[in-house]
Amino acid sequence: MFLSKVHGEAQHHLFIRLYGLYEKGIVFLLQTPSLRSCIINVLHNPHLSICTDEHTLISEAEFDTELLHEIDKHDALPTPNLETCMRYLHTTEQMIDSLLLTQYQVTMLQKLTAYDLQKSAFILQMETYTHKNKLRYRADKMSCYMLKLAAKFGCITDMMYIAMYYYKTLRYMEALSIVEMIKVKLAQPYLMYEYNVNIEMYTEAVGGQSWSTKMRQAVAWYIILDTDVQYISELIPEQQSALQNNLSSLSIPPFVLLYMLEILCYRHVDTMRVHTALDDLQTLVHYDQGQFVPLHLRDISWQILGICQQVTGNLQAALYSYQQSLRQPPYNSIHRPTEMRIQGSCH
Structure with a gap:
């Protein structure tokens, strides 16, 4: 017919x-x-x-959960420099234009595209940091554009890279604005995170829509920090330790990093609100039973709590948090910086 x-x-x-x-x-x-x-x-x-x-x-929600984990199994290729990132992006663009790809292949390419854009943005900022103002300004505009574009390709938590970039470049109010947007999205009852999802609410909110739309509106995932890229200075020792242990990245629960950024930014713009954010982070790390802080990521979660306590002057609490980090399974291989931070918090 x-x-x-x-x-x-x-x-x-x-x-x-x-x-x-x-x-x-x-x-x-x-x-x-x-x-x-x-x-x-x-x-x-x-x-x-x-x-x-x-x-x-x-159900559709259960199928999407399995699809999300299947996509996560396939890591992006290493991108040691900006030239390699650009080459991968060009190749991805050519593949997406093909009409022969399935929707699942397109979704996988979207994930890889978001990854390359995020990494390119931070590498560009690193490489132009010491250049003249005009070149640095143009590079900054390009980095911001790439991070915002990556957020359109990726899931809710990909917006966190924009907040990290704003914090790194001393734009604390802009970073806090992004953090607030993410908090609203993560609080939605239809959120899919790990294997946690309300099937009925998820289906009602995004059922039948494209997987790309679902990712932007209803899906959260870990924050992945490549060990060869500097995102925020407070976590560089942990990245270096993971790199020395042959890990390509750190994995951080988005809820933990969200509060960390909030604490770090409020230290510069509104010190009265630092303690509220710190209390929220402490409650999350101390009492969560795996819903928002997966058990295998509790090493980095206790570590981040300790860092936040240390930078706000609570050395005794920081010492306890670092000791708790050492007691967790070493998923992120951060024992060495933890021990060094313990020594620092004792003085």
Whole structure:
């Protein structure tokens, strides 16, 4: 029917769309409003169990969670300098323009694009830091543009790189403005973080939309700091330690880094609010049972709490936090800087 009534470029585009629906398989049913509510009701009925010939039917939210973890398994290629970053970005651009990519391949490329843009922005700032004002100004504008573009490609927590950049370049109020925006987004009841997601609220908020839209509006993930790029000076010793232990990056819970940036910025613009942010960070690290601070990232989380306590003058509390960091599984390989910080907090 299609071959006889649709011709040329229109036929090609129609085939691509139909093939995309075919690839989604049974998940496509969950993106049909008239069917989704019925399916969700069945899924939540404890007396019913519906299977296909191949696998158990799962909700759209559960499928997206698995997709998120699958994407995370594939690390970006190392990018040691700005030239390499630009070459990767050019290659990615050419691949995205291809009509033969599936939506999942496009999503993976979006993740890699966000990574390259973020790294390029910080490398550019590092390489032009000592240049003349005019060149440094142009580089700064380009870095800001790349970070904002990366936030459009990536998930909610990719906005954190903008806040880090503003803090690094002494724009504390701008950094705090981004932090507040992120806090609002992370507080939404439909947020997907790790395996934590409210299926009904997530489906109601972003069900049936493109994965790109879901990432921008409803998905949070760890903050990844490459060990060969300087993001904020307070974490350079930890990055260097991880690098010496053959790790390419540090992984930090976004909620922990959010409060850290808030504390560091408020020290310069509103000291009265520092203690409130510090109390929030202490409560999070002390009492969270893995919902916002995954167990394997508690080493860096206690470490960051200790750093924030130390820079605000509470050396006794910092010492306790560093000792707690040493007691955690060494996922980020930061024992050496922890021991050095312990020595510093004792004097």
